[in-house]
Amino acid sequence: MTDDKDVLRDVWFGRIPTCFTLYQDEITEREAEPYYLLLPRVSYLTLVTDKVKKHFQKVMRQEDISEIWFEYEGTPLKWHYPIGLLFDLLASSSALPWNITVHFKSFPEKDLLHCPSKDAIEAHFMSCVKEADALKHKSQVINEMQKKDHKQLWMGLQNDRFDQFWAINRKLMEYPAEENGFRYIPFRIYQKIIKFLCSKGCEKEGALSMLKSYFIF
Amino acid sequence: MAEEPESALQLPPSSTTDGEGPTEVSPETATPEPPSSAAVSPGTEEPAGDTKKKIDVLLKAVGDTPIMKTKKWAVERTRTIQGLIDFIKKFLKLVASEQLFIYVNQSFAPSPDQEVGTLYECFGSDGKLVLHYCKSQAWG
Numbered sequence: 001m002t003d004d005k006d007v008l009r010d011v012w013f014g015r016i017p018t019c020f021t022l023y024q025d026e027i028t029e030r031e032a033e034p035y036y037l038l039l040p041r042v043s044y045l046t047l048v049t050d051k052v053k054k055h056f057q058k059v060m061r062q063e064d065i066s067e068i069w070f071e072y073e074g075t076p077l078k079w080h081y082p083i084g085l086l087f088d089l090l091a092s093s094s095a096l097p098w099n100i101t102v103h104f105k106s107f108p109e110k111d112l113l114h115c116p117s118k119d120a121i122e123a124h125f126m127s128c129v130k131e132a133d134a135l136k137h138k139s140q141v142i143n144e145m146q147k148k149d150h151k152q153l154w155m156g157l158q159n160d161r162f163d164q165f166w167a168i169n170r171k172l173m174e175y176p177a178e179e180n181g182f183r184y185i186p187f188r189i190y191q192k193i194i195k196f197l198c199s200k201g202c203e204k205e206g207a208l209s210m211l212k213s214y215f216i217f
Numbered sequence: 218m219a220e221e222p223e224s225a226l227q228l229p230p231s232s233t234t235d236g237e238g239p240t241e242v243s244p245e246t247a248t249p250e251p252p253s254s255a256a257v258s259p260g261t262e263e264p265a266g267d268t269k270k271k272i273d274v275l276l277k278a279v280g281d282t283p284i285m286k287t288k289k290w291a292v293e294r295t296r297t298i299q300g301l302i303d304f305i306k307k308f309l310k311l312v313a314s315e316q317l318f319i320y321v322n323q324s325f326a327p328s329p330d331q332e333v334g335t336l337y338e339c340f341g342s343d344g345k346l347v348l349h350y351c352k353s354q355a356w357g
Contacts (some may be wrong), residue, residue, distance in 0.1 A: 078330075080328060113328075113329060113330070123326070123354070124328065126325075127325045127326045127327065127328070128325075128328075130324050130325035131321070131325045131327065134321070134322050134324060134325065134339075134340065135339060139322060139324050142324075143324070184339075
């Protein structure tokens with residue numbers, strides 16, 4: 001793991017320059033200027049956009065404001081996906097900055113989960129970590145940790161503290177010397193739906209050979 | 218987990234039915250659907266020997282949460298956790314505003330948009346997926 005420290009830092013400190021613009025149909029008392037922010041790839045939209053919310057709410061009346069949500073080119077952005085994933089999936093081929101539209105009305109119930117508080121983000125994040133460890137270590141490592149270790153993991157992410165985060169996360173990334181690796185490697189593949197003509201056969205081969213090229217079995 | 222097409226990635230209100238609801242599994246026979254004839258006919262969705270479209274789910278109540286009379290259900294693979302939550306709430310006659318949490322392995326709560334089929338693949342055992350449900354957050 002120490003050899004990978006540079007890579008780990010590069011991943012952690014990845015940023016996406018983003019321009020937030022208020023949706024044109026929102027009711028404002030005066031003109032809303034766009035707001036620029038560098039978004040951390042490893043974090044979640046609703047965790048890092050307090051300043052964005054404050055900026056736009058300054059020009060709106062309280063009665064016109066309900067739950068904030070974000071959209072890119074008509075697609076509501078799922079806050080429970082990491083920011084880097086959202087960008088790679090939807091906007092990586094577009095020019096920077098990433099242009100996100102901010103809404104305070106008409107929450108799209110069918111597309112997005114509600115984010116009632118920071119606690120909801122923490123619960124989601126910790127569940128993901130626990131799910132991964134269930135596959136890696138049969139949940140042994142995460143369950144042997146104390147509540148304060150779990151809290152440190154979350155606070156490290158929330159406050160952008162690489163060392164604080166990795167002091168705990170490295171235990172989740174280790175395995176006993178006698179094993180050759182994790183019990184199972186947890187990963188998720190997100191695909192853009194691109195419709196193209198291809199037989200069932202070549203589709204499968206393509207996906208399988210791609211996976212094989214990423215992992216050494 | 219592959220991205221689902223927009224129409225399927227819903228958190229539908231409990232009144233809608235996106236396909237069949239879960240069906241009850243009779244106590245004596247939890248027989249899987251017969252394998253499709255994909256082995257014989259080309260161009261079908263599932264290749265030969267692929268598993269059934271529904272998976273068996275065993276629901277266990279936690280704490281003082283009401284216990285469901287029927288605990289074993291055959292659920293479509295593509296049903297989301299949110300869909301299952303809505304189903305259980307309706308079955309237990311819970312108010313819409315009451316919360317219900319579902320846990321896998323008595324340790325983590327999967328995201329509401331996760332499909333039970335995927336969870337079964339990763340965490341199923343003995344041919345079923347065991348899920349614990351609770352009105353409060355049992356395992357954080």
